[in-house]
Amino acid sequence: MSEISLDEWLSGRDFTFWSNGYHKIDPAQFFDLWAEGKAVLLDVRTPEEQRFLALPFAMAIPLHELPQRWQEIPRDVLVATFCSGGDRSNVAFTYLRSKGFDNVRIFKGTYAELTAELMPGKLRKYLEKRQSA
Template structure:
């Protein structure tokens, strides 16, 4: 049986009920600048032209199979997209390829951008977290 089928078999009621697959925007915002976490923007190039996240690694979902080597296995990967749908696909794909620390952002990029207000970003910068990746 392939690894993707095994991942799907593990996605039972408890898996979804306990939120093991994802995190919310506020929880994710608190992780910006933490070197152990990589935000993975899986939106298309066209989308990134209009709304970009400078702290995120951008790999469009359709390119992820060929560019998988760009993602370290010793980091926690947080895929996100415009609606959380592609993030969920990236989540399952990464798990099926042996990435152990993965959670998808369970809100779209617009909701994520909404929590990145000047006050929150200023506090991250002041704390020395930095936003550049």
Template sequence: MDTILSEMDFEALACGEFTTSPEAVQRVIGNGNVLLLDVRTRQEADMCSYPFAKNIPLEELPDRVDELSRDAMIITIASSSFESTVGFSFLRQAGFEMVKTMVGGSEQLATLLKPAPLYAAKKNA
């Protein structure tokens, strides 16, 4: 954990090296080189599921980390930035190099994915 914390200096945090926005997450849905990792609880995922993401609740992550590829960029998403950051920190500590965390919460992502914004984006593309 010391190594992970030492990497999070002012410059890295200021440039957003470890974070990504809900809008950026929306743009990578379906990209085979990116794994969206939903670390919300099963109950949360049941209420609003993201079929494009792999759900591994935080409390299960240590036992299921071998299910994750080290060859893809992993972006952790959760109900809050805190939960997402905990998942990010665990993965970095476990030796995953290509990891980011989504700022904000999954509610912001759900808002972006509503039919009206999706339709508008498709229409303007």
């Protein structure tokens, strides 16, 4: 998909689009894809937030840097946008969709849901799967 204006993109997003939930991804679904090398977590939190809680498996591009750095984001895997509360990940999702990213979703959850998937047993499963991918 090529770049389109935000007006054009929003005009095509009716009740069907927003009600089917396809624009979001559950943490477990994300980590299954990540383990297969088919997804990347785009962390759009600020550098200050990233210093307090680093996510070494994520691609860190603060939301305010996204207009200058969006070309760094891979297009050949699913991109899940993440922030601590959800607002910035929604903005990043919309921005990337307007830039022609078809395979982008909003990470459905905050720190609690993210860290639940990083408990030792689950993390071991994901890491073993990633090593064999």
